[in-house]
Amino acid sequence: MRDTTKSEPNCDVLVVGGGVIGLTTAVVLAERGRRVRLWTRDPVARTTSAVAGALWWPYRIEPMESARAWALRSLDVYEHLAERPEVTGVRMVEGVMGGTLPEEIGTWTAGRLADARLATAEEYPRGPGMWARLPLIDMSTHLPWLRERLVAAGGLIEEREVKDFGETEAPVVVNCAGLGARELAPDASVRPVRGQLVVVENPGIRTWMVAETVGSESAYFFPQPGRLILGGTAEEDAWSLEPDPAVAEGIVQRCAALRPEIGEARVLEHRVGLRPARHEVRLECERLPGERLLVHNYGHGGAGVTVAWGCAEEAAHLTTAGQG
Secondary structure, three states: OOOOOOEOOOOOEEEEOOOHHHHHHHHHHHHOOOOEEEEEOOOHHHOHHHHOOOEOOOOOOOOHHHHHHHHHHHHHHHHHHOOOHHHHOEEEEEEEEEOOOHHHHHHHHOOOOOOOEEOOOOOOOOOOEEEEEEEEEOHHHHHHHHHHHHHHOOOEEEEOOOOOHHHEOOOEEEEOOHHHHHHHOOOOOOEEEEEEEEEEOOOOOOOEEEOOOEOOEEEEEEEEOOEEEEEEEOEEOOOOOOOOHHHHHHHHHHHHHHOHHHHHOOEEEEEEEEEEEOOOOEEEEEEEOOOEEEEEEEOOOOOHHHHHHHHHHHHHHHHHHOOO
């Protein structure tokens, strides 16, 4: 039987992690002509990214200046991908960000959201809020599309858990392991922030809304094809992936306070995901034995979708610069 403890050195770059960060990074590398292999512990549908409500917005991510640059680059890509929403899963959707003023958004987005305005009292009766048109990504479509795009560019994908970066002989390894980087890097500063969601039948809501957060509880809803995603929670250092019925009930109640028709919607599904939080994103190089290069790209908190393309391009640059 062939020894599979090490992968043959038939790739230029090995990407570890099959969520949105890993897949996007692998796509960028492959489309730049690198021979890419991706190892993922879980299939696409079971990654943390698959749980995400996936509105383009900076959430629990640092450092802010770098995150802004990564997010704006990703915005460029999503605006283009939104031209084919049925294929890519990306749509430009209007909605309200509660407690946020247009001038604050202007600072964050460098004036990119020219149509952002103050929400009316009818649109957001709780107080000041911003009305804007932002990318909203259906991850059930987007993640398989990324996977297919990677394969079309010549990338190879294997479902394989990585215990140590020494398992591969690839000259360059990119660590996109998310929460798994806590053990793999190892990096104890990576911590879970548990998020619980409720998926219901959409009672006819076409816009998204994010209300102001109080403690670990928030209220938001995102209309996705055939369903409405309700949230949510942000429980630090909580590892359970089991939905809590009491938490789910609270989510529905908070969202129904924003749109009463939500309270009558039939529940379709409960979801739990663990955001890979860190004091700041780790996007840097280090050396592995044998002068091999390790590029870290993890710690994106709740903003992995928001910064995915910007971080992928920077990680791809590091794989070249680090070999120079």
